[in-house]
Amino acid sequence: MGQPQDPRGNLVRPYAVTRGRTEPRRDIPIEAVLVASQAAVQEARFAGHDKYRIAILCEAKAQSLAELSAHTRLPLGVARVLVADMVADGLLSLHSAAPKKGFTERMDLLERVLSGLRKL
Amino acid sequence: MDFASSERAGAQPREITSAKIVIAGGFGVGKTTLVGAVSEIEPLTTEALMTSAGQGVDDASKVPGKETTTVAMDFGRITMADDLILYLFGTPGQTRFWFMWDELIRGAVGAAVLVDTRRIADAFAPLDYFENRHLPYIVALNCFDGAPRYEPDEVREALAIPSHVPMVLCDARHRESVKQVLVHVVEHAMATLVAEQSGGYPAVVG
């Protein structure tokens, strides 16, 4: 699967950077934020061009999977596979998206977002 | 995340939480304009690959031969604190990409459905979509220049918007106006959460 000469052509090319894998190792929400340390950037030098770029972006500024996809111009699904690998390999730390459970946790977040908006 | 990997990744002492609000609506209703009016960055675009049938590419790989197409989504960012980021995601204009809408609303705080009052019928599909999802949403009437000024109640009736769904007027180009739309979304999400908690129906807000 996923050879460059695959008749599916178009579909396959973007996934060449993931060696044809389309399933991420873990599901990462598009708004989940990723951070890389300086040491992780050094390590990512040897992880391939795209992973290295992602590490550099995440060291400069905490950013979401969506931002990484936009800045690297990799399709979302491709960026998700790479980012999931990097999290598993300890090159990126994954920060949580909004809590989905628990009245207090959800209410606290909504209150913080509301006051953030009012301060804009 | 296991201890070893978080240490190597240099996990910051503080966990960063991100929240998202979805800006939905038909083609050309002003979604990107609205996002751009409050975002701290120029709206960015991320692309997803899908089959022309509107399925995600994970499925496309299992149905070789199906044509694929890219779906673009615009989004913006508001950094509220060191440990809190709000993202605003605009839905793809074409409502046939439901797959992408499902991904966008997953875990969202809430949504605003933008309506262009010159083309009210375009709002049916997005409104239908939200009526069948468990996500608090409001309706924002984008006041284009020269658009007929309907009373919100007229639009509510024309589009059969349930009474518990708040409606606001807005100008997607203006930061203050967009701020108010987002404030309404979050207030409605809070009211819905409280109502769920006490087992009642969602309260009307605004």
Ligand SMILES: Nc1nc2c(ncn2[C@@H]2O[C@H](COP(=O)(O)OP(=O)(O)OP(=O)(O)O)[C@@H](O)[C@H]2O)c(=O)[nH]1
């Ligand atoms: N007068 C007026 N013009 C607006 C307003 N909002 C958007 N526009 C204009 O309407 C056009 C479409 O706006 P967009 O923000 O691109 O709409 P969109 O919903 O992102 O469009 P698609 O992504 O193509 O579905 C642009 O030319 C905007 O400048 C508004 O509140 N008032």
Ligand SMILES: [Mg+2]
């Ligand atoms: Mg747009």
